[in-house]
Amino acid sequence: MxxxxxxxxxxxxxxxxxxxxxxxxxxxxxxxxxxxxxxxxxxxxxxxxxxxxxxxxxxxxxxxxxxxxxxxxxxxxxxxxxxxxxxxxxxxxxxxxxxxxxRVIKVQRLAQVYFNRGYTIILVGDRDHKEVKSIFEWGGEKALLVSNQEELRNLDLSGLEKVVVLTQTTQSKDFVKEVVEFLKAKYPNAESLDTICLATDQRQDEIKNLARDNDGVVVIGSPDSANSNRLFEIATSVNPKTIFIERAEDLTDEWFSGLEKVAVTAGASTPDWIIEGVLARIEKL
Ligand code: SF4
CATH class of the missing domain: 3.40.50.11270 (Rossmann fold)
Incomplete structure (x- = not known):
């Protein structure tokens, strides 16, 4: 394999x-x-x-x-x-x-600056995530949060003149693109700033290719990690044979049955020693 x-x-x-x-x-x-x-x-x-x-x-x-x-x-x-x-x-x-x-400080400061300029901030991010809460607070606790499609469709910006879109650094690029397109179609004056981190950007691009070119994908991360969950979602959408694990012990022989090519990725909060442990276990299996 x-x-x-x-x-x-x-x-x-x-x-x-x-x-x-x-x-x-x-x-x-x-x-x-x-x-x-x-x-x-x-x-x-x-x-x-x-x-x-x-x-x-x-x-x-x-x-x-x-x-x-x-x-x-x-x-x-x-x-x-x-x-x-x-x-x-x-x-x-x-x-x-x-x-x-x-890179998080940059988004916090943008939220502060745009709030002080009288803008309504649309913050694209996971509602309970620490980073999102911190950006929300720097934005005067007035930002409108968009975490999913339903919240996007329910956004009512009528009467607002100055609107800007900011994003959690680890958001899905595809979802942010959808939010911006949706808002600009309804409110042509809406502004948007790309605040997705380059590290996230590169990982999301790469995982699509890895998921397409391999028979299976192993994503290593914690269930609490936003960027790890995002990698899993993207990989699964391209290749349903994707598994999310926290550590080597979560792997089983059966999952690898019949696979010839497997890609391994890990979220931004996964330490090297856990990745090495997973690789060693796959080789052993
Ligand atoms: S993914 Fe890492 S580098 Fe990027 S903003 Fe978050 S903590 Fe910083």
Whole structure:
């Protein structure tokens, strides 16, 4: 069986940067205790590694309810956070280590600028995703969110003069294109800015070709990872023989029965050691 590994599989620049920043924290020089707001990366192995450094995960409510001194340092993940988090941390005397991906910061700032210019922002993204929430908050919490076809069809922009479309960095290119075409047909003045990250763009283009040219596709990622789910959706639409796994142990002999060519890809939050484990297991099978 021939195995082709995606050239873009695994950590993207933003996730690698966040992971390295946290790995390089000097615990002697930092205000303790240290917490990370949510999962640094949507991958349990990475979360476990960070916990080994004495850095625990906290959720938003725990952060909001914390009293002065209960949190020494707060790590903001690559997905970013809204402006209120920074303000509250300052008031509580909490130090911030900010690993927000520069490409996410760009969308947050665009949301802020367009909101201040009086635009209505149409944000194309997954409703409960951290990155989307952070962009929403930087956009004055007034953005109209479009997560699916139904929400797109139900959008009512009548009476609005200035409208701009911004997108979650890991959105499906095809869905964003559909949103922009739909809006421009109805509202010719609607503006749109391409804020899909290049790493996402390349992965989505490549996975279509891999799915077409192979008998089966293995997508490695966490169910919580937006970009991994997107890769799975795209691969499945081209080649239904696509499987989504978190780790090597999820693979079975039966799934590979009769396949001659298999492509392997992984979401931007999947560490190298998990990809290597999957490849080793496929070769063994
Ligand atoms: S997918 Fe792109 S925007 Fe998101 S963290 Fe990675 S590099 Fe940054």
């Amino acid at each position: 021939k195995i082709t590994l995606s050239q873009f599989a695994g950590f993207c620049d933003g996730v690698r940067r966040a992971f390295e920043i946290v790995q390089n924290i000097d615990s002697e020089k930092i205000k303790k205790p240290v917490f990370v707001l949510g999962s640094l990366v949507h991958n349990q192995d990475v979360v476990n590694k960070i916990e080994e450094k004495g850095i625990a995960k906290i959720d938003m409510q725990t952060f909001l309810d914390s009293k002065a001194g209960e949190i020494g340092t707060l790590i903001i993940t690559a997905h970013g956070a809204g402006p209120k988090i920074y303000e509250i941390a300052k008031v509580k005397g909490i130090e911030i280590i900010d690993t927000t991906c520069p």
